[in-house]
Amino acid sequence: MNIIPSKIYQVDSNRRVLNKPTELQQLEVLEKRGGLASEAKRKLWIHRTGFQGEQTFYDFMFRMAKSHWRILHRTWLNIKGRVECDFIVITRVGIYFFEIKNYNGNLVYEYNQQTVNYRTISGDIMGQFKNMQERTIDMCRQMNYSGGVFHQLVYINPYYQATLPHEWLKSLLHYNQLTDYIEQMIREEATLLPANFSPDEAVDSIESLFACTEPYPPNVLSPEELKQLKHGIACSHCGSFHTICTRYKLICVHCRQNEPKERAALRLIGDYSVLTPFNPLQAADIVKIAGESFRRDYINKILRRYYQLAKVEKTGQYINPSQNFEHTYPHLSFKLKNSRNPLQ
Structure with missing residues (x-):
């Protein structure tokens, strides 16, 4: 499969509101104009809930991130196949990868399956998270990046909790832990030696070597x-x-x-x-x-x-x-x- 290089989306630090993915915008226009089939209404709800979680996470970054940090949103990378990163935050000392989950209920993950309020949901979120973790570590190694590489799964809904196996607990952040974590990122940047790439150089390297097109483009209406x-x-x-x-x-x-x-x-x-x-x-x-x-x-x-x-x-x-x-x-x-x- 040929993977075409693509420009990555860097968040404008002056804008508080993220750009919605085109597919979500399309579903919303179809809903407004009466063209959304019943089976697509749940798809709209899933996309809208996911984006709301990403916007909530970005609200923290907008308030607390340093002006020289670089924030990438919904980035598709070609690292032995396509992998998507919800957010990549690049400081002078490290690259931080964040996977955002926004379910309306308590999440329990065990035996490679997950339930929300005792209802099984499809997929394997920690398997996907592990895959993203391994591939992005390999990406940083190929870049010869000397800074730290960190991965966090953020359960962003403030009213619910996630329960994961012990080996994943250090990778889990809840809504009420985000402020402390970003403050820790600021402290690390003040105390650790800078990486061999500035934030802008890291963005350029990721874009030129690994960025690729999204494999699920929105439909074009006839x-x-x-x-x-x-x-x-x-x-x-x-x-x-x-x-x-x-x-x-x-x-x-x-x-x-x-x-x-x-x-x-x-x-x-x-x-x-x-x-x-x-x-x-x-x-x-x-x-x-x-x-x-x-x-x-x-x-x-x-x-x-x-x-x-x-x-x-x-x-x-x-x-x-x-x-x-x-x-x-x-x-x-x-x-x-x-x-x-x-x-x-």
Whole structure:
């Protein structure tokens, strides 16, 4: 199997909120637009719960991590096969690998099986953790990395506990132990000799030698599947599709929320981006899910203003960021221009 090198995702230390995985964003858009089959609803719940646990862990890192630390989120590595790391935190003295678990119940692991509130769940979490541990130790050895290499399984739900065999207890952290552990990381950096790689050099080495593509990319919806979804643009406040588009505003008939038209158009393009994550963006395709909210020429104007052309010689096709608006342009703010509200 050929494994294609890929750019790893380094968390922006100025942003408190993590980018959601594209697959989770896609499931949420399908849920909003009425295209989520019943068997996929549990998949959405699993992905959403897992991401909430990762966000909770990152909240600790955002508050406590040093500015020169480097944090990698959901990194796929090729070390004798693909392996995923939920978080990699790199300091001047060590590389820390964190596996995050967020189950709604007490976890008990024994005999290579796990139960949550006495209900057996599939997989072998400690077997997977051991596999990640062994492969990442081998990765650091191949890099000739001189610093420490640490692995922790974090049971992040603050209301429940995990029970593991004695040999794994040192690798387990509960929610109420995270602050102490990060403070210990800070103390270790102050007292131990620096590694032969700076945090930035370690990131570059991991990326160039071991980063690989995710083996489970999100689906791309076909034109026929897109036709089955709710068309239009949902209210950003209440989610209702009963909205009216005026010259400058999107107005919700249900809750009367006003939103700048430009921002609403970017949200629509974001929905289309995650439903067809590998296709170039074209106004003619996007307006097919816009209903009567936006005209093609207006979507073209927004694409020209905010998106990069896929090819100079191919006009009308723009690079798809495969992310919703909230993740593509989190820095943008919009002023609501004056216009008459037809609902008043």
